Amino acid sequence: MVLKIAFRNIFRQKRRTILTALAMIVGFTLSSVFIGWSDGAYGDIIAMFTRNRIGHIQVHSDGYLDKPSLYKTISDYSAVGEVIQTIPGVEAWTPRVFGAGLGSVGEKSTTVQIIGVDVARETETTQFDKKVIEGRILGDTFSHDIVIGKGLAKTLSATLGSEMVLFSQGADGSIANDVYTIVGILESGDDASDRVTCYLNLEDAQELLVLEGRIHEIVLTVSKISQVPKITKAIENRLNDSTLHVAPWQEVAKSFYRAMQADKQGDAIGRIVIMLIVAIGVLNTVLMSVLERTREYGVLKAVGTKPTQIFRLVLCEVAIISVGSICVGALLGVLANYLLSIYGITLPEEFTYGGVKFQTMYAEVNARSLIIPAITVLFSAMVVGLFPAIKAARIMPAKAMRTH
Amino acid sequence: MKQAKKNDVIVTQGVTKVYAADGIPVNALAEIDLTIRSGEFTALMGPSGSGKTTFLNIISGLDAPTKGKVWLSGRVLSDMSGNELSDFRRDNIGFIFQAYNLIPVLTVEENVEYIMLLQRVPKAERHERVTAMLEAVGLQGFADRNPTQLSGGQQQRVAIARAMVSEPAIILADEPTANLDSKTGAELLAMMNSLNLETGVTFVFSTHDPMVMESARRLITLRDGQIDTDETKYSG
Ligand SMILES: Nc1ncnc2c1ncn2[C@@H]1O[C@H](COP(=O)(O)OP(=O)(O)OP(=O)(O)O)[C@@H](O)[C@H]1O
Ligand SMILES: [Mg+2]
Numbered sequence: 001m002v003l004k005i006a007f008r009n010i011f012r013q014k015r016r017t018i019l020t021a022l023a024m025i026v027g028f029t030l031s032s033v034f035i036g037w038s039d040g041a042y043g044d045i046i047a048m049f050t051r052n053r054i055g056h057i058q059v060h061s062d063g064y065l066d067k068p069s070l071y072k073t074i075s076d077y078s079a080v081g082e083v084i085q086t087i088p089g090v091e092a093w094t095p096r097v098f099g100a101g102l103g104s105v106g107e108k109s110t111t112v113q114i115i116g117v118d119v120a121r122e123t124e125t126t127q128f129d130k131k132v133i134e135g136r137i138l139g140d141t142f143s144h145d146i147v148i149g150k151g152l153a154k155t156l157s158a159t160l161g162s163e164m165v166l167f168s169q170g171a172d173g174s175i176a177n178d179v180y181t182i183v184g185i186l187e188s189g190d191d192a193s194d195r196v197t198c199y200l201n202l203e204d205a206q207e208l209l210v211l212e213g214r215i216h217e218i219v220l221t222v223s224k225i226s227q228v229p230k231i232t233k234a235i236e237n238r239l240n241d242s243t244l245h246v247a248p249w250q251e252v253a254k255s256f257y258r259a260m261q262a263d264k265q266g267d268a269i270g271r272i273v274i275m276l277i278v279a280i281g282v283l284n285t286v287l288m289s290v291l292e293r294t295r296e297y298g299v300l301k302a303v304g305t306k307p308t309q310i311f312r313l314v315l316c317e318v319a320i321i322s323v324g325s326i327c328v329g330a331l332l333g334v335l336a337n338y339l340l341s342i343y344g345i346t347l348p349e350e351f352t353y354g355g356v357k358f359q360t361m362y363a364e365v366n367a368r369s370l371i372i373p374a375i376t377v378l379f380s381a382m383v384v385g386l387f388p389a390i391k392a393a394r395i396m397p398a399k400a401m402r403t404h
Numbered sequence: 405m406k407q408a409k410k411n412d413v414i415v416t417q418g419v420t421k422v423y424a425a426d427g428i429p430v431n432a433l434a435e436i437d438l439t440i441r442s443g444e445f446t447a448l449m450g451p452s453g454s455g456k457t458t459f460l461n462i463i464s465g466l467d468a469p470t471k472g473k474v475w476l477s478g479r480v481l482s483d484m485s486g487n488e489l490s491d492f493r494r495d496n497i498g499f500i501f502q503a504y505n506l507i508p509v510l511t512v513e514e515n516v517e518y519i520m521l522l523q524r525v526p527k528a529e530r531h532e533r534v535t536a537m538l539e540a541v542g543l544q545g546f547a548d549r550n551p552t553q554l555s556g557g558q559q560q561r562v563a564i565a566r567a568m569v570s571e572p573a574i575i576l577a578d579e580p581t582a583n584l585d586s587k588t589g590a591e592l593l594a595m596m597n598s599l600n601l602e603t604g605v606t607f608v609f610s611t612h613d614p615m616v617m618e619s620a621r622r623l624i625t626l627r628d629g630q631i632d633t634d635e636t637k638y639s640g
Contacts, residue, residue: 299501299504301490303493303499304490304494
């Protein structure tokens with residue numbers, strides 16, 4: 001009966017219902033687009049940041065991540081790689097060797113970071129080939145080719161074909177130095193890194209640093225980024241080796257991840273704005289309708305309706321409008337996010353986030369962008385609806401009857 | 405203290421109501437002692453402001469007296485909690501107000517069955533009783549209409565049907581004919597009278613209408629919140 005009266009009241013006061021619903025629909029849709037869009041943008045940033053650079057998961061010798069050292073190596077990396085490759089969801093893996101040293105071209109020298117890569121695997125995993133913007137990628141084993149970052153090339157005034165001398169320290173304590181030919185210039189998207197990094201063939205790097213078959217890092221990518229935690233666990237279990245540490249991208253790029261989480265707090269502000277829109281819309285219209293129907297509630301109470309039943313009646317009306325509005329809002333939200341996910345919004349100027357450049361931002365259609373606004377709208381409508389509901393429940397029939 | 409007898413459905417003792425409007429106390433009722441027995445058909449008369457509405461509100465528990473006690477069917481109203489009072493009204497008192505008695509979003513049938521719904525009377529029985537009651541007030545065929553599609557007199561008849569259908573002990577009506585023309589008002593009173601004779605339900609109603617005096621068998625006149633006259637025309 002309460003439901004029946006509630007429904008009919010909603011249809012009786014069409015204009016008021018539409019106003020209330022409109023506030024809720026606008027609130028819902030805004031919130032949905034806000035979430036869908038920010039998730040989409042952050043998703044894109046994360047995807048590019050991980051896929052092109054740090055990968056989704058990394059494996060190191062235990063302790064390397066906290067305090068990198070030339071001596072913390074993985075020796076039988078092919079075996080580890082083979083195990084990783086068998087885990088479902090893993091796309092590709094690639095080994096890396098790291099070293100620090102001094103690089104000189106002609107008169108100029110600067111400190112450099114040396115990264116030894118398996119060219120074929122690196123290309124497969126992080127699209128190494130696409131980042132070389134001038135010249136060519138490294139040749140196969142023991143080529144004595146070197147690819148240097150764009151910024152580094154500038155610092156050293158190096159051009160393709162120049163000879164570059166690297167000085168470093170080998171793992172056996174010896175002084176290491178060798179001459180390489182610059183065959184390519186690379187742009188990774190992270191300018192800071194491009195100013196110091198040079199790339200060698202894995203074998204060349206191992207020879208220079210006297211590492212003989214050992215590496216520092218295995219980077220791997222997965223087909224679905226959402227499965228990273230699961231796959232991380234799976235790898236840990238399969239390797240079952242306490243000397244190895246498996247880290248998801250969130251751990252590898254801690255500060256990047258934290259900055260992103262902090263930015264996402266912006267969501268909360270959006271949510272408060274939506275709550276306010278809904279709250280004001282609901283309070284206004286529902287309160288008006290309760291005041292207008294004082295006599296009606298008076299009659300209902302006089303004939304024996306309990307205050308709690310009146311209370312439920314008012315909240316029921318609010319709930320019905322909320323659910324209806326959420327359905328309409330969900331349709332609009334999905335539609336808007338879908339369109340934004342295809343066409344995106346192109347910013348007048350590109351911006352850089354975590355060293356990744358962006359210009360067009362795409363939205364994402366996901367469950368979060370529906371569930372969070374739905375809870376927000378329902379919650380704020382019900383909370384605000386409490387006030388008129390209590391008011392209606394407290395109506396004194398004797399007084400209500402006197403107001404004509 | 406007076407002891408309520410079995411036949412006394414409404415007993416008041418020293419009922420006083422003081423309103424404090426804008427700080428100025430208004431004595432709406434002063435020390436009313438009254439007993440209404442089962443099956444009586446009683447009219448409350450009196451000039452405007454004499455306290456008729458206030459008295460009806462107090463004996464139905466819609467309003468609390470400033471002083472004094474009310475027994476309804478042997479129970480003291482002031483001893484009941486809010487929810488108890490709601491249930492008590494639902495089961496024992498039928499109301500007919502001056503106007504706007506009906507819930508606009510419910511049909512005639514739904515308005516009449518509303519109280520039985522609160523009482524959880526089974527659907528089939530509800531329907532049966534509503535149909536019989538609508539027939540008794542001459543509204544057969546109007547069950548699916550909306551209140552807005554009825555004349556004032558028809559609406560008041562629906563209100564009577566609603567008040568009577570749950571078979572309460574008492575029906576209270578505050579100027580039930582005030583919004584009707586005299587002919588319709590007379591018809592309505594005649595109907596209330598015959599329902600009273602048929603079912604023995606106790607009727608108490610207030611009125612300004614001198615014509616109503618004709619049909620009432622007990623006539624109580626209020627003046628300035630006090631009982632002025634109280635005459636019973638013939639014992640029933
Ligand atoms: N809520 C209230 N606040 C203050 N005074 C009130 C209130 N209700 C009634 N009164 C006063 O109490 C007195 C009795 O009012 P009541 O409504 O009972 O009279 P009545 O006999 O029903 O009058 P009418 O014939 O006009 O309906 C009046 O003087 C009125 O002004
Ligand atoms: Mg009155």
